[in-house]
Amino acid sequence: MTEPVITARAFFERARAGQLTAVRCGSCGELAIPPKELCPACHARAWQPVPLVGEGTIASFTVIRVAPRAHAADAPYAIAVVKLQEGVSILGRIVDIPLDKVAVGLPVRFRPLGAQDQTSVGFGPLG
Amino acid sequence: MRRVAVIGVGVTKFGLHDRTSAELFADAAGDALTDAGIPASAVQALYYGNVVGGETEHQLHTGPQAASVLGIPSVPTTRFETACASSHAAFRHAVMEIGAGVSDVILVGGAERVLNVSTAESTEYFAYASDAVWEQPLGLTFPGVFALIARAHMEKYGTTEAQMAAVAVKNHRHGALNPKAQFQTQITIDQVLRSAYVADPLKLFDCCPFSDGGAAVVLASEEVARRHRKPVWVLASAAASDWMLLGDKRDLARVGPTDVDVVELHDCFTIAEIVATEGLGLFEPGAGGRAAETGRTSLGGEVPVNPSGGLKAKGHPIGATGAAQIAEIVTQLRGEAGPRQVDGARTGLTHTLGGNTATVLVSLFGRD
Secondary structure: OOHHHOOHHHHHHHOOOHHHHHEEEEOOOOEEEEOOOOOOOOOOEEEEEEEOOOOEEEEEEEEOOOOOOOHHHHHHHHEEEEEEEEOOEEEEEEOOOOHHOOOOEEEEEEEEEEOOEEEEEEEEEEO | OOOOHHHHHHHHEOOOOOHHHHHHHHHHHHHHHHHOOOOHOOOOOEEEOOOOHHHHOOOHHHHHHHHHHOOOOOOOOEEEEEEHHHHHHHHHHHHHHOOOOOOOEEEEEEEEEOOOOOOHHHHHHOOOOOOOOOOOOOOHHHHHHHHHHHHHHHHHHHHOOOHHHHHHHHHHHHOOOOOOOOOOOOOOHHHHHOOOOOEEEEEEEEOOOEEEEEEEEEEEEEEEEEEOOEEEEEEEEEEEEOOOOOHHHHHHHHOOOOOOOOEOOOOOHHHHHHHHHHHHHOOOOOOHHHHHHHOOOOOOOOOOEOOOOOOHOOOOOOOOHHHHHHHHHHHHHHHOOOHOOOOOOOEEEEEEOOOOOOOEEEEEEEEE
16 A cells, blocks of 8 residues: 555645645655655655645756747746755746846745646745 | 677767668668678677657667668667667676676667757657656756756856866867767857857857767677777776766776776766766866866866767767767777877776766776
8 A cells, every 4th residue: 555645646736735745754764855665765665744844945046048848938947956944855946036036045935836737846935 | 707898889970860860870880890890690689779769760669670770680689778878878788798608799889860850859858858747847958957967066166157168168179180070160168158048057058969870889708809909898887876976886997087098978068077077086076177177188188088079079869879989988999099099098988877867877998
């Protein structure tokens, strides 16, 4: 029996409701996001879902100017690696922050993005 | 493990071609067999790299199809797909098979055709090598992945856009000496810095091109290789995922970074070369940008990197790249590289990335 939170579908259902979720290993305490089947640290299969605060800072970023066809209308847009308060990092689209204000160290807050029935990870201003 | 040698190499010119990828591979493979001086009937297996054949040529099962076009249809053939590292992965498996005593002669190669579709299409197809759930929906591209690495490297070590530009200028200077290179023209730092941003901080001239092309190498056991001209020995071939360090692998060959005379590494973007020279232990972490800028990795420098012009100038037909890098190192160790020859090269290294660096292959080569 698979714990629902470890599926991508469950992750994005929670994300759509505004909740960013990681998983913590019940054996060694490792925190992981996105969720995985086995703990990459100890290979146990004993995850518990952990709701995250959804706040972090930009660790690295880029502004995509030549985009894949499906995203061409959005270009230019920023994508960042965000280091979350809890210590794990995740990739997300930056929204509602002018491109020239996006910077390493900038505090951001999670927000779900919806496009073509697909929820994806976004980050907007903290304030 | 038995000793394994490369006894033949062949590479097409890289760039725009009006031929299928299988034809490009067959062209290179014919040259490799001629170079080895070995009949096609001696080949016991073909391991083949091809990535986007399904998308750009509507062709899957590309291994046996390439074998058929070459004219060795009954040879057991497998296609390897590890994105841009595909034919290097194929090479490693051939080394293991000959090393284990299963086969004596194996043909390894790869080919790609992408210039028959638009840049928008090829950008999308290449992005299929990133994660379809977590990365593609964000609109992440391959320049974007390496731009994230570049920004982090700049923040941590103070690496500059001019240092990245120095890698592009150096590889174009080398490519101008390679008649097989897609770009044989020199460029300036200023031209790189003035080129348009593709994914900040990477600009057009920080990026390798889309390319068509094929490459092949013939591998043989020591017993067979001794009967042929100038065997180049495979000292080690290692693979990892999410891991760029030569690190522990050097023990396989008892070779350290300071023993390497010439390197062909995966400069899909200028920052990738800087990071790889650090990860391989050629320079300290953070010192790769300055090393490029001060000529330490140029022909004539202490450790020439990408004398072929690299992916940046030679071109990057992704299925062929690993085999083409190996072909260059073999040519260098034979002393047959002409105006781009690294004098007295005895030990060489190839390094190939696949996808978001999710695949890394490193092989070491030496001569008698």
